[in-house]
Amino acid sequence: MEFEPVSPVRAYQRVVEQIEEAVFSGRIKPGDRLPSERELMVQFDVGRSTVREALRVLQAAEMIRSRPGDPRGPEVLAASPAALRRSMHRLARADHIGLSDLLQFRMVLDGSAHLLAAQLRTEDHLAELDAALAAMRTGVSKGFAEFSHADVAFHEAIARATGNPLLVISGEVVRGVVLELIEDKLEHADDRTALMRTWLAHHEEVLDAIRDSDGAHASRLAKQALYDNYADYVPEEQRHLLLPLLA
Amino acid sequence: MEFEPVSPVRAYQRVVEQIEEAVFSGRIKPGDRLPSERELMVQFDVGRSTVREALRVLQAAEMIRSRPGDPRGPEVLAASPAALRRSMHRLARADHIGLSDLLQFRMVLDGSAHLLAAQLRTEDHLAELDAALAAMRTGVSKGFAEFSHADVAFHEAIARATGNPLLVISGEVVRGVVLELIEDKLEHADDRTALMRTWLAHHEEVLDAIRDSDGAHASRLAKQALYDNYADYVPEEQRHLLLPLLA
DNA sequence: ACCGGTAGACTGGTCTGACCAGTAAACCAG
DNA sequence: CTGGTTTACTGGTCAGACCAGTCTACCGGT
Numbered sequence: 379m380e381f382e383p384v385s386p387v388r389a390y391q392r393v394v395e396q397i398e399e400a401v402f403s404g405r406i407k408p409g410d411r412l413p414s415e416r417e418l419m420v421q422f423d424v425g426r427s428t429v430r431e432a433l434r435v436l437q438a439a440e441m442i443r444s445r446p447g448d449p450r451g452p453e454v455l456a457a458s459p460a461a462l463r464r465s466m467h468r469l470a471r472a473d474h475i476g477l478s479d480l481l482q483f484r485m486v487l488d489g490s491a492h493l494l495a496a497q498l499r500t501e502d503h504l505a506e507l508d509a510a511l512a513a514m515r516t517g518v519s520k521g522f523a524e525f526s527h528a529d530v531a532f533h534e535a536i537a538r539a540t541g542n543p544l545l546v547i548s549g550e551v552v553r554g555v556v557l558e559l560i561e562d563k564l565e566h567a568d569d570r571t572a573l574m575r576t577w578l579a580h581h582e583e584v585l586d587a588i589r590d591s592d593g594a595h596a597s598r599l600a601k602q603a604l605y606d607n608y609a610d611y612v613p614e615e616q617r618h619l620l621l622p623l624l625a
Numbered sequence: 626m627e628f629e630p631v632s633p634v635r636a637y638q639r640v641v642e643q644i645e646e647a648v649f650s651g652r653i654k655p656g657d658r659l660p661s662e663r664e665l666m667v668q669f670d671v672g673r674s675t676v677r678e679a680l681r682v683l684q685a686a687e688m689i690r691s692r693p694g695d696p697r698g699p700e701v702l703a704a705s706p707a708a709l710r711r712s713m714h715r716l717a718r719a720d721h722i723g724l725s726d727l728l729q730f731r732m733v734l735d736g737s738a739h740l741l742a743a744q745l746r747t748e749d750h751l752a753e754l755d756a757a758l759a760a761m762r763t764g765v766s767k768g769f770a771e772f773s774h775a776d777v778a779f780h781e782a783i784a785r786a787t788g789n790p791l792l793v794i795s796g797e798v799v800r801g802v803v804l805e806l807i808e809d810k811l812e813h814a815d816d817r818t819a820l821m822r823t824w825l826a827h828h829e830e831v832l833d834a835i836r837d838s839d840g841a842h843a844s845r846l847a848k849q850a851l852y853d854n855y856a857d858y859v860p861e862e863q864r865h866l867l868l869p870l871l872a
Numbered sequence: 873a874c875c876g877g878t879a880g881a882c883t884g885g886t887c888t889g890a891c892c893a894g895t896a897a898a899c900c901a902g
Numbered sequence: 903c904t905g906g907t908t909t910a911c912t913g914g915t916c917a918g919a920c921c922a923g924t925c926t927a928c929c930g931g932t
Contacts, residue, residue, distance in 0.1 A: 388914070390681070401719065402718050414882085424915080427674055427915065427916070430884085431914095434637070434681045434682055435682070435685045437682075438681075439711075441715070446922070448883060448923090448925075449883055451883080452884090457715060457719035462709065465708045465711075466709055468704065472648065472704035475790055479789045487733070493870070494866075494869055544726055545730065619741075622840055623737070633922095635885070672888070673888085677914085678885095692913075694896075694911080694912050695911095696897080
């Protein structure tokens with residue numbers, strides 16, 4: 379015979395649930411406005427602090443945004459990966475997630491994204507990739523920040539070409555965290571120009587494979603490029619963790 | 626010449642940042658207690674409502690937990706994927722993330738996890754997998770809930786064998802969301818027993834491949850099993866999205 | 873007819889102070 | 903040593919207040 383722990387449900391929590399439900403069910407759509415805090419407090423029959431704590435939770439989840447003075451009330455936002463990204467950031471910082479884990483994961487994601495993109499890409503996607511690659515070419519002379527930005531755009535375009543939002547989002551998150559961890563080292567690299575030229579060549583090769591719908595090749599190139607570019611920053615005794623993915 | 630939008634920083638937000646920083650930097654470890662709200666309000670020199678809104682945000686991020694009456698104060702929690710899972714849940718419900726996206730993503734994750742697990746597994750991991758498989762065998766006669774539980778344990782053991790927390794966490798999240806979407810259909814399937822026996826056979830085959838360190842084979846089996854088991858629930862016109870991963 | 877400024881009625885952000893129910897630890901009677 | 907009781911806290915909630923900001927509708931000047 380087993381009992382479950384009893385835990386009282388807080389008032390603000392029930393407010394959160396009701397508003398969440400209204401959003402998920404579609405009764406409230408992105409762009410819509412919630413009633414003002416003072417109005418909500420009479421509708422829910424709770425104090426304003428309770429309403430505010432509920433709104434704070436929803437705001438932390440990136441579901442609403444409120445600006446002081448706006449008489450239209452808090453705005454309901456479209457679902458965005460921002461909250462997911464923050465959660466993952468926190469995990470990566472607080473937990474024992476090392477660069478080798480991140481890189482391994484990125485090789486998995488990018489490898490699969492390239493494979494899928496090669497098979498599923500449309501002409502529009504190819505045009506987008508061409509544009510991103512052109513931006514990288516001009517970025518070489520404009521400085522590392524510009525180049526890095528274009529590089530990110532290229533990878534995001536590939537993720538989008540798969541048509542899978544999960545790949546887009548998690549790819550974006552992992553890339554962000556990886557960059558954050560090693561951008562210092564990249565900034566102070568000796569031969570940034572040579573580095574950029576190497577990357578550029580890699581990307582051109584990848585794009586050719588995607589144009590040819592050769593998913594396996596694109597995937598292999600992408601993973602190899604990741605290994606070549608980043609393995610130096612991984613402690614030597616952990617590099618073997620990445621090798622199985624290159625087979 | 627470009628200007629950036631100016632946005633005032635809320636007081637509660639700065640409180641959140643300070644506490645977050647203390648946790649991330651390790652000055653405060655999981656299990657530690659924060660000062661009471663009344664104590665925090667003098668330390669930060671803000672009102673209690675401000676302190677409470679900050680704590681609410683941290684609580685929504687699963688970083689702290691507070692119980693009324695506990696004189697030791699709010700507890701700092703260990704980093705957990707719970708917040709990440711909620712974020713992803715929200716995205717999956719609110720955004721246009723379909724079963725095909727989830728399944729595609731799961732095939733990517735599970736496929737890679739099996740590949741890595743096969744190469745990196747230790748004897749301990751194998752023992753764990755054996756135990757999980759045994760639990761599945763007895764689960765067949767105990768009912769679908771038991772079996773499903775053991776199945777999840779098996780997949781989690783494989784993810785752990787890779788040694789990569791990111792694979793463990795994201796795998797767990799995606800499995801959870803997939804299950805939530807189709808558990809109704811599974812519950813009401815006609816021949817659950819036959820279903821369970823098929824899955825069991827799949828898992829035994831996979832475990833053999835992992836024991837043989839044949840990563841490529843294990844990966845292929847895992848992805849094929851996912852397709853075989855779940856493709857029926859994916860709209861027919863979207864099934865082609867999954868095929869490139871089976872090559 | 874248009875325009876710029878302004879007044880007012882709101883908004884959210886914050887603070888204060890109060891009350892309640894809950895917890896834990898110290899205390900105390902058996 | 904045990905079981906209840908007291909006590910001093912805790913967090914949860916509410917009420918009321920003030921401020922700075924923003925929108926809107928109005929109004930006077932051109």
